[in-house]
Amino acid sequence: MEEFQVNSMQRIIIRIGVLLLAICRTVYCWMFLYWSFTAIYVVGKNILSLARTHCIERGDIISNITLTTYSIVLGIAWWMIFRDKPALKQWAIAANLIFIFTWFPVLFRNWRIFLNNELGWWPEILIGIFGIIIFCIPYHGWRDRSLAPQVSPIRAGNE
Numbered sequence: 277m278e279e280f281q282v283n284s285m286q287r288i289i290i291r292i293g294v295l296l297l298a299i300c301r302t303v304y305c306w307m308f309l310y311w312s313f314t315a316i317y318v319v320g321k322n323i324l325s326l327a328r329t330h331c332i333e334r335g336d337i338i339s340n341i342t343l344t345t346y347s348i349v350l351g352i353a354w355w356m357i358f359r360d361k362p363a364l365k366q367w368a369i370a371a372n373l374i375f376i377f378t379w380f381p382v383l384f385r386n387w388r389i390f391l392n393n394e395l396g397w398w399p400e401i402l403i404g405i406f407g408i409i410i411f412c413i414p415y416h417g418w419r420d421r422s423l424a425p426q427v428s429p430i431r432a433g434n435e
Contacts, residue, residue, distance in 0.1 A: 294415070311346075319340050319343045356368070375401065
């Protein structure tokens with residue numbers, strides 16, 4: 277009887293862990309959509325501002341192209357997760373790498389700005405690291421009962 281309780285407890289723990297993983301993936305899915313739209317909005321505002329002033333610098337063009345690329349990658353990652361496509365893991369990891377390495381252009385352009393704002397980058401870096409961990413864990417859906425170890429009814433009935 278004791279072995280049955282351990283297996284039953286293991287199944288409960290596994291189900292709770294898989295449910296938490298599903299919740300984290302869902303949160304990341306909607307965060308990707310939000311940040312994709314935010315990047316699109318920022319690029320749109322920047323382009324309107326540049327069109328009004330007629331003053332365009334190389335740095336403005338590079339930052340707008342970078343933000344547009346980020347927006348596209350985040351949007352594709354959202355779509356892959358939302359539709360449960362086979363390539364969702366690769367796109368989600370790419371989107372999380374954006375959060376980790378988004379400060380690299382600032383580091384190469386002006387390292388003093390990076391050092392002054394170093395603490396401001398840590399939340400994004402941690403979001404990216406946790407996202408990579410979450411999307412590297414094998415996941416088959418939280419409703420899939422085949423993930424939990426099964427106890428044969430014959431063994432459970434004999435004890």
